[in-house]
Amino acid sequence: MAWIERDHPVAEFLLTVAAGDAGTADAGAPGELLARAWRAALAEVGGAPDPGRPRAILLREVLYALDDAGRLDTGPGDDTAVPVPGPYLPAGDRWEGWWVDDDAVTPITAALRRAQVVAALRRLPLGLRVLLVLRDGAGLLPEDAAELVAGSEDQQDALIASARVGFIWLIDEQIGGGDRP
Amino acid sequence: MTAYWKFLRSGRVSPFARYPWPGPGHWVEVPAAVPCRQGIHACRPADLPYWLLDELWQVELAGEVVSTPTKVVAPRARLLARVDAWNADMAREFGWECVVRTAQHAAAELADAGLAAPAADLAQAMAGPPAPGEVTAAGIRAIQAAEAAGAQAAGWLSGYLVDAVGALPTEPVAAVAYIAVRAARHRSVPTDPEAERRWQAGWLVRRLDLPGV
Amino acid sequence: MKVADVSCQTVGGLLSRWYDGTLAEVEADVYEQHMLVCPPCQRQNDKLRVALAAIPAVADVRPGAELVTELLRYAREHGSAGVW
Structure with missing residues (x-):
């Protein structure tokens, strides 16, 4: 029981953010895709003398189940859709590369709600969204996450940086700070 | 004993990890002094202007003190006394x-x-x-x-x-x-x-x- | 040169690795000293920590009793009950 209690929440969350709306498990309901992922993970972990990393295996099976069902949501497309910080002062200014506006970054002043986090994550391309959930939601190590997403472990620094920064700027849209120029 | 110093946020809170330091005299320990990963940061006098914050404390360091260009790092430290003049x-x-x-x-x-x-x-x-x-x-x-x-x-x-x-x-x-x-x-x-x-x-x-x- | 004169744009590129604790010592000093002089970058730093902490915090849907029952049965039938 400990495994399901521990890892079901993050598996359900990964399913929610990686699936299109049609494939989203209702909050609190197991969902057939999730059950399928659990059965596959259980078979693999239970059948091996050294189960390795059960959480990574389960999350991989969640992604496989979504893919098999044709329900992976690719999101807004390529990485050009990821917001980047700024604007910064241009070359030739004595403060080149510094924020144009000291109020450019709005703080998060209240606890983020699930709907806000999910909505922001879904604005990221699928690969970055999944990587963010694997690394910062599930706490997987870079080498474990690299087995589940495109790109080598070496490339992951840049990918996770882009995902994290994009995410905090997309969060702004959810908390009302998204009307910056 | 070499004197070291540490700037903290108001309320004895560390600048980045937001660690709430215990009052003077209580030792704080981390496993090993690896700069910027594990270890307690402190200032020599020449380092002070790089790390200015709300409160300044004199600290005692213990264990191996590792010097870096603008700070020192140690595995153990305790606050000794606040420098009241820095207000x-x-x-x-x-x-x-x-x-x-x-x-x-x-x-x-x-x-x-x-x-x-x-x-x-x-x-x-x-x-x-x-x-x-x-x-x-x-x-x-x-x-x-x-x-x-x-x-x-x-x-x-x-x-x-x-x-x-x-x-x-x-x-x-x-x-x-x-x-x-x-x-x-x-x-x-x-x-x-x-x-x-x-x-x-x-x-x-x-x-x-x-x-x- | 003890600490490079760096811009917010440059420091922004260090944010993720600072969060992971994987910056080299000099990079970490550059990053942290910049935070002390630049309130918007400090807010960005704080914001990253709060936003990323929210991901595991909102992943809070417990398994339903129906799923637990099914998986326990599945584990018994497939000889993997020991993994629980």
């Missing part, structure tokens, strides 16, 4: 001294560019008791004079002066100190890049009368 009033005084230094750098750059009148104007504005409004006005006049003469460095340094005065009431004192450093580094004549920080450290040690230094 909001002293921070304002230090901030103004940084404005004065910025003005000196700007005036020197203006003079080097042959803009003696704006340089004298700045010196005049700085001559009396602190008058931020007058200094800002003189700084803006100096920017205009430098732009008219095509003297970019003089314009930038005059701009840093205006920035420093503007930052005084609204930004952390660390920002004002940094602007002075930036002004010094942007002089058109070669300067020692660390000289401004050395001056700042000297001011702090002297004015705070730090024990053991």
Whole structure:
């Protein structure tokens, strides 16, 4: 029981953010895709003398189940859709590369709600969204996450940086700070 | 015992990890002193201006103390006593001294560019008791004079002066100190890049009368 | 040179690795000293920590009893009950 209690929440969350709306498990309901992922993970972990990393295996099976069902949501497309910080002062200014506006970054002043986090994550391309959930939601190590997403472990620094920064700027849209120029 | 120092946020909170330090005398320990990963950061006197924050504490370090260019790192530390002299009033005084230094750098750059009148104007504005409004006005006049003469460095340094005065009431004192450093580094004549920080450290040690230094 | 004169744009590129604790010592000093002089970058730093902490915090849907029952049965039938 400990495994399901521990890892079901993050598996359900990964399913929610990686699936299109049609494939989203209702909050609190197991969902057939999730059950399928659990059965596959259980078979693999239970059948091996050294189960390795059960959480990574389960999350991989969640992604496989979504893919098999044709329900992976690719999101807004390529990485050009990821917001980047700024604007910064241009070359030739004595403060080149510094924020144009000291109020450019709005703080998060209240606890983020699930709907806000999910909505922001879904604005990221699928690969970055999944990587963010694997690394910062599930706490997987870079080498474990690299087995589940495109790109080598070496490339992951840049990918996770882009995902994290994009995410905090997309969060702004959810908390009302998204009307910056 | 070598004296070390540590800046904290108000309420004895560490700057980045937001760790709430226990009161004086209680040891805090981390497994190993690997700079920037594990370890307790502290300042030598020369490091102080790089890490300015709300509270300054004298700390005792134990275990292997690893030196890095602008801090030391140790596996164990405890707060000994707060340096009460470092308070909001002293921070304002230090901030103004940084404005004065910025003005000196700007005036020197203006003079080097042959803009003696704006340089004298700045010196005049700085001559009396602190008058931020007058200094800002003189700084803006100096920017205009430098732009008219095509003297970019003089314009930038005059701009840093205006920035420093503007930052005084609204930004952390660390920002004002940094602007002075930036002004010094942007002089058109070669300067020692660390000289401004050395001056700042000297001011702090002297004015705070730090024990053991 | 003890600490480079770096811009917000440059420091922004260090944010993620600072969060992971994987910056080299000099990079970490550059990053942290910049935070002390730049309130917007400090807010960005704080914001990253709060936003990333929210991901595991909102992943809070417990397994339903129906799923637990099914998986326990599945584990018994497939000889993998020991993994629980």
